[in-house]
Amino acid sequence: MAASFMKKVPLLMPKLQKQLAIKSYLEPVRPDLERVDARIRAQSDAFDPGITGYVEYAAESSGKRLRPALVLMAAHATGGVREEQIDLAVVVELIHLASLIHDDVLDNAEVRRARPTMNAKWGVELSVLLGDCLFAHALKLCTRFEDAAISRAVADAANEVCTGEILQTQRRYDLNLSVPDYLRIISMKTAALFRVSTELAARLNRAPGIMVDALRIYGDAIGTAYQIYDDCLDLFGSEAGFGKTLGTDLKKGKLTLPVLHTLQQLNPADLAKVSEALLHGNADDHEAILRRVVEMGGHLYSVRKAQELLEKADKSLEVLPSNDYTTRLRDFARAFHKELDGLK
Amino acid sequence: MAASFMKKVPLLMPKLQKQLAIKSYLEPVRPDLERVDARIRAQSDAFDPGITGYVEYAAESSGKRLRPALVLMAAHATGGVREEQIDLAVVVELIHLASLIHDDVLDNAEVRRARPTMNAKWGVELSVLLGDCLFAHALKLCTRFEDAAISRAVADAANEVCTGEILQTQRRYDLNLSVPDYLRIISMKTAALFRVSTELAARLNRAPGIMVDALRIYGDAIGTAYQIYDDCLDLFGSEAGFGKTLGTDLKKGKLTLPVLHTLQQLNPADLAKVSEALLHGNADDHEAILRRVVEMGGHLYSVRKAQELLEKADKSLEVLPSNDYTTRLRDFARAFHKELDGLK
Numbered sequence: 001m002a003a004s005f006m007k008k009v010p011l012l013m014p015k016l017q018k019q020l021a022i023k024s025y026l027e028p029v030r031p032d033l034e035r036v037d038a039r040i041r042a043q044s045d046a047f048d049p050g051i052t053g054y055v056e057y058a059a060e061s062s063g064k065r066l067r068p069a070l071v072l073m074a075a076h077a078t079g080g081v082r083e084e085q086i087d088l089a090v091v092v093e094l095i096h097l098a099s100l101i102h103d104d105v106l107d108n109a110e111v112r113r114a115r116p117t118m119n120a121k122w123g124v125e126l127s128v129l130l131g132d133c134l135f136a137h138a139l140k141l142c143t144r145f146e147d148a149a150i151s152r153a154v155a156d157a158a159n160e161v162c163t164g165e166i167l168q169t170q171r172r173y174d175l176n177l178s179v180p181d182y183l184r185i186i187s188m189k190t191a192a193l194f195r196v197s198t199e200l201a202a203r204l205n206r207a208p209g210i211m212v213d214a215l216r217i218y219g220d221a222i223g224t225a226y227q228i229y230d231d232c233l234d235l236f237g238s239e240a241g242f243g244k245t246l247g248t249d250l251k252k253g254k255l256t257l258p259v260l261h262t263l264q265q266l267n268p269a270d271l272a273k274v275s276e277a278l279l280h281g282n283a284d285d286h287e288a289i290l291r292r293v294v295e296m297g298g299h300l301y302s303v304r305k306a307q308e309l310l311e312k313a314d315k316s317l318e319v320l321p322s323n324d325y326t327t328r329l330r331d332f333a334r335a336f337h338k339e340l341d342g343l344k
Numbered sequence: 345m346a347a348s349f350m351k352k353v354p355l356l357m358p359k360l361q362k363q364l365a366i367k368s369y370l371e372p373v374r375p376d377l378e379r380v381d382a383r384i385r386a387q388s389d390a391f392d393p394g395i396t397g398y399v400e401y402a403a404e405s406s407g408k409r410l411r412p413a414l415v416l417m418a419a420h421a422t423g424g425v426r427e428e429q430i431d432l433a434v435v436v437e438l439i440h441l442a443s444l445i446h447d448d449v450l451d452n453a454e455v456r457r458a459r460p461t462m463n464a465k466w467g468v469e470l471s472v473l474l475g476d477c478l479f480a481h482a483l484k485l486c487t488r489f490e491d492a493a494i495s496r497a498v499a500d501a502a503n504e505v506c507t508g509e510i511l512q513t514q515r516r517y518d519l520n521l522s523v524p525d526y527l528r529i530i531s532m533k534t535a536a537l538f539r540v541s542t543e544l545a546a547r548l549n550r551a552p553g554i555m556v557d558a559l560r561i562y563g564d565a566i567g568t569a570y571q572i573y574d575d576c577l578d579l580f581g582s583e584a585g586f587g588k589t590l591g592t593d594l595k596k597g598k599l600t601l602p603v604l605h606t607l608q609q610l611n612p613a614d615l616a617k618v619s620e621a622l623l624h625g626n627a628d629d630h631e632a633i634l635r636r637v638v639e640m641g642g643h644l645y646s647v648r649k650a651q652e653l654l655e656k657a658d659k660s661l662e663v664l665p666s667n668d669y670t671t672r673l674r675d676f677a678r679a680f681h682k683e684l685d686g687l688k
Contacts, residue, residue, distance in 0.1 A: 047503075047507065048507045048511065048532075050507070050510070050511045050514065051507055051510050051511070054510075099476075102472055102473070102476065105472065106468070106469045106472060106473075124450070125450045125513050126510060126513055126514075128446055128449065128450060128472060129446070129450075129506045129507075129509045129510045129513065130506075130510065131476075132443075132446065132475075132476075132479065132502075132506040133503050133506040133507055133510070135476065135479060135480070136479070136483070136499050136500075136502040136503040136506065137499070137503055139480070139483040139486075139499050139502075140495075140496055140499030140500060140503065142483075142487075142495075142499075143486075143492040143493075143495045143496040143499065144492075148487040148488075148492070149487075151484075151486075151487045151495070152484055152487040155480050155481070155483050155484030155486075155487065156480075156484060158476075158480040158483075159391075159477050159480040159481055159484065162473045162474075162476040162477040162480060163391065163392045163394070163395055163473075163477055165473045166394070166395050166398075166470060166473045166474065166477070167392065167394045167395070169469050169470055169473065170394060170470075188392075
C-alpha cells in the first residue's frame with residue numbers, strides 16, 4: 001500500500017525526483033571537509049571496542065555534511081579556518097547524526113541515504129542507546145573549546161533540536177497548527193544546528209557582533225528553508241531518487257507547510273472532508289489530499305516561503321567583508337533559491 | 345502470566361520484599377539534598393513552555409537521590425560543599441533521570457517509583473526525545489564548571505552508561521557471558537555515575553590525588569554493589585513492595601549474576617536443559633530456573649559478591665581525613681553490607 005502510494009504521488013511534482021544540485025556549491029571547502037570527515041570517522045576510536053562497528057556505520061554515511069560545510073564557509077568568510085572550527089564542524093555533525101538515529105527509530109524508517117537505518121539493521125534498543133552515546137561524545141568534544149559559551153550554545157542547540165521534535169509530536173493531527181507555529185517548530189528542530197554552525201564559526205574567529213548576528217540569521221534562514229524543502233520532499237518526492245523512506249509525515253499526522261497552507265484555504269465543508277481523510281483515510285485518501293494540496297497552491301506557497309527565507313539569508317550577509325567566501329555563502333543561498341524555482 | 349509469576353517468586357527470598365533502609369544513612373546531607381532537589385525542580389524553567397510539564401514530571405520523582413547524596417557526602421568529607429558540587433549533584437541526577445527514561449522505553453516498563461513511566465503516560469516518541477532534552481540540558485549545565493576536565497569526565501561517564509547498556513544488550517541470551525564481563529558491564533552502565541559523583545566532588549575541592557582516587561574506588565564499588573542488588577531485586581523482588589516493573593531481565597534474556605553463577609556450576613546435561621528453558625521457556629519454566637538458582641547458591645554468591653565490593657569501598661576510605669563525613673561514607677557502606685546480610 002505504502003509502496004504504490006509512493007509511486008503515484010511524485011507525478012504531481014516530477015522535479016522532486018532528483019537531489020538538489022546545491023552540494024556543488026560546497027566544493028570550495030572540500031579539502032577542509034575531508035579533514036572534518038576523517039576526524040568524524042576517527043571518533044570511533046574513542047568508543048568501547050564493543051561498539052566501534054556501530055559508530056563507524058553511523059559515521060560512514062554518505063550525507064551531504066551540509067552543517068560542517070557551513071561551519072567552514074562561515075569560518076573562511078570571517079578570517080579563516082582554525083582547529084576549533086574543525087572541532088565545531090565535527091560536533092554539529094555528530095549531534096545531527098545522533099538525532100537522525102533517534103528520528104529513524106521514531107519514524108520506523110528503514111532506509112536512509114540508500115542504506116538500511118540502524119534500527120532496521122540492529123533494532124530499536126541499540127539505536128536509542130547508540131544515539132545517546134554519540135550525543136554524549138559530541139558534548140564531550142565541546143569541552144575542548146576554550147570559551148565555555150561555545151559549548152553552552154551547542155548544548156542549547158541540541159536541546160532545541162529535541163524540543164522542536166517534541167513540539168511537532170504534540171501537534172500531530174492538530175489541524176489548527178498555524179503557519180507561524182510550524183515555522184517556529186522547524187526553526188527549533190532543524191535550523192538550530194545550522195544557526196550555531198554559522199554563528200559559532202564566526203564567534204570562534206572573534207568576528208564583530210554585527211557579523212556574528214548576520215551569520216546567525218543566515219544559518220537560521222538556510223536551515224528553515226532546508227526543512228521546508230525536506231517536508232515537500234516527504235510529501236511529493238520519490239523514494240528511489242533520494243534513498244530514504246518518504247511519505248511518513250502524512251501517515252503519522254505530521255502536518256507540514258503545503259498541507260497547512262491548504263487547510264487554511266478550505267471552506268468549512270471541504271475542511272471537514274479533508275480532516276476526515278487525514279485522520280481516518282487510507283493511502284488513496286492521502287493521495288487525493290496531496291492532489292488537492294497541489295491544486296490549491298500549497299506546494300507553490302511552500303516553495304515561495306523557502307525562497308523568501310533564502311533571500312533573507314542572502315541579504316543578511318551584506319554586512320560581511322566582501323571576500324571569496326562571503327560571495328560563496330551568498331551564491332549558495334542564491335543557487336538553492338534558483339533550484340527551488342525549478343520545482344514550481 | 346507475568347503477574348502470577350511475580351507473585352510466586354518472592355517467596356524464595358522474602359527479605360527482598362522491602363526497600364533497603366540505607367536511605368536513612370543519607371540523612372546528614374538532607375538540607376543540602378533539599379537544595380539539590382529544589383534546583384532539579386527549577387530546571388524545568390529552562391525548557392520551552394511546551395515541555396515543562398514533562399520535565400516537572402521527570403524531576404518530581406520520589407527517587408532516593410543516591411548519586412547526589414554521595415556527591416554531597418564526598419564533598420563534605422574533603423572540605424565542604426561549594427556551589428559547584430551542588431551543580432555536580434544536579435547534573436549527575438539529570439543524567440540518571442534521562443537514562444531511566446530511555447531504559448523504561450527499552451524495557452517497555454509501565455511503572456517506576458510507584459508512578460506510570462513516561463512511556464506509559466505519553467508514549468515512546470515523547471520519552472525518547474525528552475530523555476535527549478534532559479541529557480543535553482545536563483551537559484549544558486556542565487559548562488558552568490571552571491575546569492573543563494570536570495565536564496569531560498561527566499560526558500565520559502554519560503557515554504559509559506549508554507555503552508554499558510549496549511554491551512548488555514549485545515550479550516542477551518549469551519550463556520557464555522563470564523562473571524568478569526558482567527561486572528565490567530555493570531561497572532560501566534551503573535557505577536560510572538556513582539564514580540564521578542564521589543571522585544569529582546573531591547576534585548572540585550582540589551583534594552589530594554590519593555583521596556580523589558580513593559573516592560573513585562569507593563563510588564565504583566558502591567555503584568557495582570548497588571547494581572548487583574538491583575539485579576537480584578529484578579529476579580526475586582516483589583513488584584508491589586518496590587513500585588516498579590520487575591521480572592523483565594529473564595524475560596528479555598538479560599543474564600545477571602545469580603543466573604550466570606548458576607549456569608557456570610551446571611553439568612553439560614543440566615546446562616542444556618536450563619538453556620532450553622531460558623531461551624524458549626514460559627513463565628513457569630523461568631520460575632523453575634529461579635528455584636534452581638536459589639538451590640545452587642546463585643543468590644548467596646551474588647549477595648556475597650556485593651558485600652565484598654562494599655568491604656572494598658569501606659576500606660578504600662582509610663586514606664581520607666577522619667572526620668564526620670568520612671565516617672558517614674564508611675557507615676553507609678557498612679550499613680548496606682549489613683542489610684545484604686539479611687538477604688542471605
